[in-house]
Amino acid sequence: MKMAKAKKNFWQGSGLTYGMVILAYILVEIALKTDHMSSLMEGLLVPLCTYSILAVSLNLVVGISGELSLGHAGFMCVGAFSGALFSKIMKGSIDPTVSLVIAILIGAAVAAVFGILIGIPVLRLRGDYLAIVTLAFGEIIKNIINAIYLGRDVNGFHFSMKSEIELGLGEGGETLIKGAQGITGTPQASTFTIGVILLLITLFIVMNLVNSRTGRAIMAIRDNRIAAESIGLNVTKYKLLAFSVSAALAGVAGVLYAHNLTTLAALPKNFGYNQSIMILVFVVLGGIGNIRGSVIAAVVLTLLPELLRGLNNYRMLIYAIVLIALMLFNSSPKAIEMRERAAEWFKKKRQAKEA
Amino acid sequence: MKRKILSLTLAAAVAASLAACGSSGSTSTTTAAAADTTAAGGETEAAAEEGAAETEAPAADGATWKIGAIGPLTGGTAIYGQAVVNGAELAVNEINAAGGINGYQIEYNSADDENDAEKAVNAYNSLKDWGMQMLVGTTTSNPCIAVADKTMADNMFQITPSGSAVECAANPNVFRVCFADPDQGAASAQYIGEHKLATKVAVIYDSSDVYSSGIYTKFAQEAENQGLEIVAAEAFTADSNKDFTTQLQKAKDAGAELVFLPFYYTEASLVLTQADAMGWKPMFFGCDGMDGILGVENFDTSLAEGLMLLTPFAADATDDLTVSFVTSYEEQYGGTPNQFAADSYDAVYIIKAALEDAGATPDMSVSDLCEALKTSMLNIKVDGLTGSGMTWNEAGEPNKAPKAVKIENGVYTAME
Incomplete structure (x- = not known):
């Protein structure tokens, strides 16, 4: 009996989420194999995975740990650049897919280190203060990366923060990171299959963490810090854990992003605070603390502006209006009440039918 | 209860996303249809003209060239993208009114890339779904590098009006109008x-x-x-x-x-x-x-x-080409055209010259067109707004003399 109940919980909880992703994957693969997919959709598959991973990982901080972080794009940026740099250095010498796997590990590790480094001072703050500090962190990362020049020649690596000339590259040297222009020529190794696998791994890590002893400790700290401290939970440790795991996963998403395009530059558009807020929007729309919701919201909101291309100049306007409508539908008390009444009505109708 | 609502929303969301997947085809058709009507407008005009002069046989079978343009139409750099899109449109309309390229009319469509590499790839894919054969774009350097890689994979001819970073024209199928940085x-x-x-x-x-x-x-x-x-x-x-x-x-x-x-x-x-x-x-x-x-x-x-x-371009220049371009641009879009508009206007005429040199027809596949154009680009010599006697080398770089101008008494004056 107990077993059956546990099983049921699995299928209603995390199992449904995995099932949803796998089902989507199968449907897409069928559409791809039978040539029923437009180029636009095909090109969107990897970004969909990237943004889903980002949303899920941010949900760990915002939903489970209860801290507002606005620097998520910063971690993505760190992961993207470290992973892309590795692949660029290794380009031609090892298989692109192997290189991508190693790049993902490197991206995750570097982003996690940054997560810990930032987390130690920052997690002493709470609420709005934390949000502002993480926002600043994201901007600092972006600006530093824009100033980095890194080159390689026979004598080894050359580094400068000033300009390409300062590198003083010898004969046959190549510039790996070119300041504002970033990294160009990363092998395009990201595929939908790799993206989905990474998404499943992310879901696995996050959902298992949430349902574990550690996850319950993190949530206890979120719900009542003083009570949690009083029973001997190490607040800093658990918060830092959630924060750095989230950062590492954002780094993974960054690597996936970087290997989907040949050019990688830290622009306000892709790694600025706008992006951080966009990820936060996915989380909020999907429901704070709701992992499955994050995936769905990320998919819907990434697809939406692309599918509205037919509207030309009104695209962004309509997108904004749809976003407002979705938020209202999802979160306003009145809308929730209306949805509840509708559900009630359906239930009654079904009961009447059964009777 | 809560779970019920959740699954309901979930179902709605999944349905929405599925519906979205399904409708992606139809969205692109609507764009195409919209473009069709505009093109049809141009066509009737052109047809009337042709009727007066002579009826060309090839135009009768309804085949058209499909040229797409990409640039940031929203956001901080929208001014450049708008200029590129408008400049190309102006050239397309002129060419259509004059009887098209090799007797075929041109259909024209544009897409927004928000000056972002990822969005630029999406924009490119949406134009590809529309049936684009040649690309004028993209406007800015970073998106251009990302798109150039996709056009290379599809072997589609690309000419960037203003992507000036070296890497933009690194692929053999990409040419550029402006100078490299x-x-x-x-x-x-x-x-x-x-x-x-x-x-x-x-x-x-x-x-x-x-x-x-x-x-x-x-x-x-x-x-x-x-x-x-x-x-x-x-x-x-x-x-x-x-x-x-x-x-x-x-x-x-x-x-x-x-x-x-x-x-x-x-x-x-x-x-x-x-x-x-x-x-x-x-x-x-x-x-x-x-x-x-x-x-x-x-x-x-x-x-x-x-x-x-x-x-390469000054809006106050007094040669006939510039004057007529500036006047019609001001008439249609308001405001003085900048160098970006001039570059993309030239880009369309460069495509025209290359297509004419190759004697290509719209029923050729995208890849065949690209191969033909790649060869023709090396043969042609184009007099445009941004340079006279422009030629191209295999690297895709234009060969034209930079013009030095000095501002004297509030106007651009050419220096020798």
Whole structure:
């Protein structure tokens, strides 16, 4: 009996989420194999995975740990650049897919280190203060990366923060990171299959963490810090854990992003605070603390502006209006009440039918 | 209860996303249909004209060229993307009215890339779904590099009006209309050196901008060969592009006779104003991004007096081609066209010349067209707005002489 109940919980909880992703994957693969997919959709598959991973990982901080972080794009940026740099250095010498796997590990590790480094001072703050500090962190990362020049020649690596000339590259040297222009020529190794696998791994890590002893400790700290401290939970440790795991996963998403395009530059558009807020929007729309919701919201909101291309100049306007409508539908008390009444009505109708 | 609601929303969301997947095809058809109607408008016009002159056989079978353009139509760089899209549209309309290319009309469509590499790839894919055969774009460098890789995979012909970073035209199927960044830097240094304008030069550049830092890098290298001494090289970034007094003060203290400003005119107008406020009057020298400085609002254009710039296009030029382009642009879109509009206007005419040289027809596959155009690009010689007698090499780089202009009495005057 107990077993059956546990099983049921699995299928209603995390199992449904995995099932949803796998089902989507199968449907897409069928559409791809039978040539029923437009180029636009095909090109969107990897970004969909990237943004889903980002949303899920941010949900760990915002939903489970209860801290507002606005620097998520910063971690993505760190992961993207470290992973892309590795692949660029290794380009031609090892298989692109192997290189991508190693790049993902490197991206995750570097982003996690940054997560810990930032987390130690920052997690002493709470609420709005934390949000502002993480926002600043994201901007600092972006600006530093824009100033980095890194080159390689026979004598080894050359580094400068000033300009390409300062590198003083010898004969046959190549510039790996070119300041504002970033990294160009990363092998395009990201595929939908790799993206989905990474998404499943992310879901696995996050959902298992949430349902574990550690996850319950993190949530206890979120719900009542003083009570949690009083029973001997190490607040800093658990918060830092959630924060750095989230950062590492954002780094993974960054690597996936970087290997989907040949050019990688830290622009306000892709790694600025706008992006951080966009990820936060996915989380909020999907429901704070709701992992499955994050995936769905990320998919819907990434697809939406692309599918509205037919509207030309009104695209962004309509997108904004749809976003407002979705938020209202999802979160306003009145809308929730209306949805509840509708559900009630359906239930009654079904009961009447059964009777 | 809560779970019920959740699953309901979930179902709705999944349904929505599925519906979205399903409708992606139909969205692109609506765009195509919209483009069709505009093209049909052009066609009737052209048909009327043809009826008066002579009816060409090939046009009867309804096949059309499909040219797409990509640029940032929203966001901070929308001004450049709009210019590119408008310039190309103007050229397409002109060509259609004159009977099309090889007797076939052109259909034209544009897509927004928000100056983002990922969005640019999406824009490219949506145009591909529409049936694009040749791409005019993209407008800005970074998205262009990302898209160039996709066009290479599809073997689609691409000509970028204004993607000036070296990597933009690295692939064999990509050609460009504007100068590459390094060429501009080298040409500027050579011009200054050969005309002995100055020996002590200061450079102010935007280190966060690919265009600006690319020009600066090459300028600095070439300056050595030309016997120029760079006494100050001061950087700013997109986040600090309002106050240039520190940079100007350093340049002044270093005794610079000439200040090289390789960036866009909005910042340049501030530099000129602030230098004037400091009471410092060195020579100023700019690149093609400087074009448009006389049109900046609330800018005292007398400060730009004596400013020199290397630019392929000046809206106030008096040759017939420029005059007619500027007039019809102003009529249709309002506002003076900038260099970006001129580049993309030329790009469409370059495609026309290459297609005519190849004797291509629209029923050829995208890949065949690309191969034919790649060969023809090396044969053609185009007189356009941004240069006369332009030719291309295999690397996709244009060969045209940069024009140096000086602002005298509030107008651009050509220097020899």
